Amino acid sequence: xxxxxxxxxxxxxxxxxxxxxxxxxxxxxxxxxxxxxxxxxxxxxxxxxxxxxxxxxxxxxxxxxxxxxxxxxxxxxxxxxxxxxxxxxxxxxxxxxxxxxxxxxxxxxxxxxxxxxxxxxxxxxxxxxxxxxxxxxxxxxxxxxxxxxxxxxxxxxxxxxxxxxxxxxxxxxxxxxxxxxxxxxxxxxxxxxxxxxxxxxxxxxxxxxxxxxxxxxxxxxxxxxxxxxxxxxxxxxxxxx
Amino acid sequence: xxxxxxxxxxxxxxxxxxxxxxxxxxxxxxxxxxxxxxxxxxxxxxxxxxxxxxxxxxxxxxxxxxxxxxxxxxxxxxxxxxxxxxxxxxxxxxxxxxxxxxxxxxxxxxxxxxxxxxxxxxxxxxxxxxxxxxxxxxxxxxxxxxxxxxxxxxxxxxxxxxxxxxxxxxxxxxx
Numbered sequence: 001x002x003x004x005x006x007x008x009x010x011x012x013x014x015x016x017x018x019x020x021x022x023x024x025x026x027x028x029x030x031x032x033x034x035x036x037x038x039x040x041x042x043x044x045x046x047x048x049x050x051x052x053x054x055x056x057x058x059x060x061x062x063x064x065x066x067x068x069x070x071x072x073x074x075x076x077x078x079x080x081x082x083x084x085x086x087x088x089x090x091x092x093x094x095x096x097x098x099x100x101x102x103x104x105x106x107x108x109x110x111x112x113x114x115x116x117x118x119x120x121x122x123x124x125x126x127x128x129x130x131x132x133x134x135x136x137x138x139x140x141x142x143x144x145x146x147x148x149x150x151x152x153x154x155x156x157x158x159x160x161x162x163x164x165x166x167x168x169x170x171x172x173x174x175x176x177x178x179x180x181x182x183x184x185x186x187x188x189x190x191x192x193x194x195x196x197x198x199x200x201x202x203x204x205x206x207x208x209x210x211x212x213x214x215x216x217x218x219x220x221x222x223x224x225x226x227x228x229x230x231x232x233x234x235x236x237x238x239x240x241x
Numbered sequence: 242x243x244x245x246x247x248x249x250x251x252x253x254x255x256x257x258x259x260x261x262x263x264x265x266x267x268x269x270x271x272x273x274x275x276x277x278x279x280x281x282x283x284x285x286x287x288x289x290x291x292x293x294x295x296x297x298x299x300x301x302x303x304x305x306x307x308x309x310x311x312x313x314x315x316x317x318x319x320x321x322x323x324x325x326x327x328x329x330x331x332x333x334x335x336x337x338x339x340x341x342x343x344x345x346x347x348x349x350x351x352x353x354x355x356x357x358x359x360x361x362x363x364x365x366x367x368x369x370x371x372x373x374x375x376x377x378x379x380x381x382x383x384x385x386x387x388x389x390x391x392x393x394x395x396x397x398x399x400x401x402x403x404x405x406x407x408x409x410x411x412x413x414x415x416x
Binding site for chain 2: 004005007009011012013014015017018019020021022026027036043044046048049055056057058059060061063064069070071072074077079080081082084085087088091094095
């Protein structure tokens, strides 16, 4: 098999030869890397399955053993779970210092400036509705695994490792929003008790759950309103100066 | 990711809590614990030993400034050394040339096909390139099939020659 890969290498002279290794294999990963490097002289390493029960041995020893850089890390089956490998950030993460840089980058990737501007306007006019809320949820979900994201916040990582945070935590809320009509989503004040009952039935939730979610949403809107007031107040004060 | 290693390193630094300065004596147990944490994480013993020797040398040479504790200083030294061990700077990825050829190799089941799909997706969406996946695994049944499905998922074309059993010529034809 090795000879064959070597033949391919000679036939097409690749720009990059990436050696893919399962990070769960630990010491063994290092040995195979050595063998492949002797035959292929690859240009970089890819660590896969980092979402598994990885102890980190492969990540820490491979560079030293074959003197080839780790270029990518990959975790999970989803096609967007590939990251460029940054030794510095990884070291920070191992030491529980978090990885704010990656978190911000992930947010920026999903961030849509136009959408954000629209949202800001809506908040300012106190028109933030359920449809906007749902769009926000979608955006967070697109950033990737919720637990991984939270682990990137400095100091949070070690506190949540035993807590089961699944990506399903939003599902209940989404079900409630999905059970609303477009009018109801756009105008939360429209939802009276009979509509709430219907929404509860539609989402398979208890009426009390719908009520408490509505209440939370109201509180959020109230908070946004107050923030707006403060902003306006600040602006007029500034003008007087 | 790496939870057990993180935990063990953290408890290693705890030893230094309350110590005013780093001395040969009080650092010895911390260094030993760091080494044990690394070996437990499946790092080769030789690498772990060299690593902790470097950490120790660095720590002994540092003057502890009043503002930071020895524990914090050690954390910093270990962080730098860890980053160094994993390659220091981030490395470049060469996708220039027409076509730029990237060969992906590895053991069975290490995740090559999935990674290929992810890489194609990455190059397409983030770098604005138009990659082509070439199926050169002629041995494993369904390997070509799998690559096709993954190519479909990320919207990247897949080059296959299902009758051809010679990977070298498949690749040459593709290029």
